[in-house]
Amino acid sequence: MLPLFLRSKSNFLWRARYAAFKQISDPDQQQFLPYWTTETGWATELQLRNNLAGHSLVVTPYLRTSEGTEIALAAVTLRPHEVQSIDLDTAIPAGEPQLVGTYGSVVLRYHSNSLRNLYAASMLRTVGHPIAFHVDATGEIQNYEAASREGIWWLPNDYTGDYLILNNQGVNAIQLDLSLFDSVGRAYAQKVSLEARQTTRLSVRKLVQQGGLTGSYGGIKISTNAHAGSLDSLHFLFDQKAGFSALLKMFDHDPNATIEQRDNAKTATWTLRAPMLALTNPDPVMAFPEGTTLQPQLFVRNTTGKPQSASLRFNWKGDTTTGKSQGPSLQLRPYETRRVDVAALQDGAILPKDAHWTSVTITTNSLPDEVMAIAASYDATLQHGAQTPFSDQLSFAWEGGMWEYDAHHNSLMTVGNGGTKPTRAALTLFYNQGTERYDLEQSLQPDEQMWIDIGKLIREHVPDQNGKVLPADLSSGSYEFRDLGDPFGGTLFEGKVIYEKTYGHVTYGCMICCDDSAPWLISDPLGIPLLGSSPNGVQTEDCNANILDVSSRFYGNWATANPAIATVASNGTHTGVAVGSTTSGTLGLLMIQHGRICYNTQEHAGGNDNVNPPDHLKILNDALEAISSCPFTVRRLITYQEVSANNAPVGTVQSKEQFGSKSANTCNNGDLTTSETCSADTNGVFTDLLFIGCNSVGGSCGVTFTHQQWMWCPPNGAAVVIATPGDLIIHDNDVSVGGNTAGFATGTCIYASGLVVNPCI
């Protein structure tokens, strides 16, 4: 691993280059929401959050009709960390009647370096009813072909309506096999064709009836052999009369996924967590009517044709107490869906009767997504209740959308440690258009959770770690979690609910992991001195546009294409063997987004290497300034870079200076320090400080050192002159270098012959 100081320096160099690069190369990004509707009784709101810490983001939403025709809405400018919502009823342009009373999907387009610089979600609501769904935007996955979407259907009574939305994000038609299973795994299958950009809306109830399936729950499998990365699906239930709604999360099943890819906690076990299952005795903060009793339940499904086993464990929370307990073990037959009555487990032995919440952890012997689950917790009328989605995802960085707090709403969040070691979690609330922040931290043992009641923080003026309190009239903002214990991998899981007090309705929202971008080498091309060495490392960019040094993750995998030109050590230190060019690279694991999830993926970072001896000096900067130790004396700072004959950086080399003669110091204030023995210049850069010291004699005074020359000190052999700046006249009020007192322009080259030219030859 590179020393910290070197990494930070190189980082700075890179940032300068990268900033210019980004201006012309930020790619077009697209995220998709599978469903919007303006049908009678329904409303759709888009929520957009800029994850970038230092830049605004301009996002243009496009509404697609169900057939795939696109109509642009007005672009939205999001300031750093700002979250905005867009009500489609008011945002749809006049003169677009085809968008009224219909449905389709949404494309969000923006220029940015990373897809995850934008967090986007939609809220689907029915007007005048306590029905709302939170739907997250996703990106299209390239090179993801044969795979399936897996779900669970649930029809809690004979009146519940449902939609199964199938959306093709891409430009290729997708041929689907849609299969529904009853609880014991009996299947009903049919073919569905999704044209480019098309959205299709189906009813599971009708499909169940068509297939002759029985029971109130079972499985859904939507599989394809091509373009699976363009497929999104959404399944939700609603009953306006009862005031019931539920979103039944679907999972991506990649048959090629491995446990290692998805195993941040290093348990070698496929693990799913639901962070906030509301128990029979609901938390008073949710403001359900007094006496409301919930019926928490789980549906656990085997998505494969082979038996699977699963084990449950709980981490519960009451008013003042918390605890852990082991739940039942399940043996799941092929394609079986099993209902687990959690209410029945609140018998005091497994879960306390008065506990309000529990997280649920399911561990299995399966591969990723071969077992999936959903959780639901509703009262007998289905009007009051809450959901919490299962996910395997652990991360070091989570970006959240909007939280709300007012007379009718409140937000409750949690973050837990899904790892096997203690860690420290940090919550930041952003508000006032993202310009203000509120920070809390908490140490978390494995399985332990941090709970945040936004309303309580505001009402009770709870100070953050810096003593700051939230404004009393604050009503919304965005948020993020960070794992301070592991800034690269991380083991945090998260959950959030927003409850609406008028109807007693609770909606959950998910965050997105703040993934890494494709990595790059810190120095590319890397200049390597002949018979000398140069370090290199690896960087990436997170969704906030922070540049991260991830060299340690790429340790031990370095290689050069031509060891006769250059070799490389495990830590990325390159050694020049012979003059010439080659390439080098390394492999390492990064948290990369794949559609709806992030997981550790082996990434490659590579670049070019040039082995050259230093030939001359290039000026990077030349400054003249008054100095603090004696403010009316000046110093001149000339920063040089050692470059090859073709002006390429040569990497870290040793150098020294020499002079023809040295005059007496007419300031009479001592001798000057010089650099007349060889010393290392990291990355081939050094600054020559020209300064006579403080003048106590009055009038202009100083020294003349003639014929300054800079010399490269090769590892073997005599020093070689590479630049002759010439005579130095260093006075208290001015400094001349080879007759130049005005200062050299950046980019000027000085050669061994004394030639001074700009641009370089």
Added chain:
Amino acid sequence: MKRVRSLALLVLALTALTMIAHSSGLPTQNTGKSVTFGIVQGRVIDERGDPLPDAKVYAEPVEGNGSTGKLRFAISKQDGGFTLDEVATGINVICGSKEEALFPDTGAAAFALNLNALPRVRVQEGRVTPDVTVQLTKGGKLTGSISDSFNGQPVAASRIRLSRIDDPRLFVATGPDEAGHFEFVVPSKPFRLQVTAAGYRSYEHAGPLLVEAASTKEITVQLQRSGNSNTN
């Protein structure tokens, strides 16, 4: 690439590696035979008194002992601690900066918030001068570009002079980078900005330039060609 002080500091930090390399057995720099040295140890803190890691620290001699050699730095550690070896004996001002976090270089008189507040220490030959506190105060970023008003091309061969309004003798003069960009990390004090270049009329920013702490101010300088050349 951004300019001037940033690049200088950036490069200076690299130079600091030279110094750090000494302790790991690499050759040390040669010095004039009459110059003697001591060691300075201390801590870098911010305006709140919190330790400031990764700051660059160096010594400026007050009693003679100028230099024609490589500029050398120490980098503060996680607890803000630093050790400067081979500091010329006599009185020295201990300076510091962390420009990436908007702490200006106090070694440049124009960028020191209060010259009288900079730590001055007496260094004795072969002795350690301990417990020196270098306090840095966050400033802001003055950034911009210099271009030809006629064709919009960068004027890389220009000179920028920033001088303090409260004492014009305190100045920094340097050039932009090859793309005509410049960047200074400055204290929250009013400055005068002038730009000169051969073949162009001199430019002076209208009124004092004040960059609030923790903020960025961007200046676009369009130089007008002198004579009639801009009408061709």
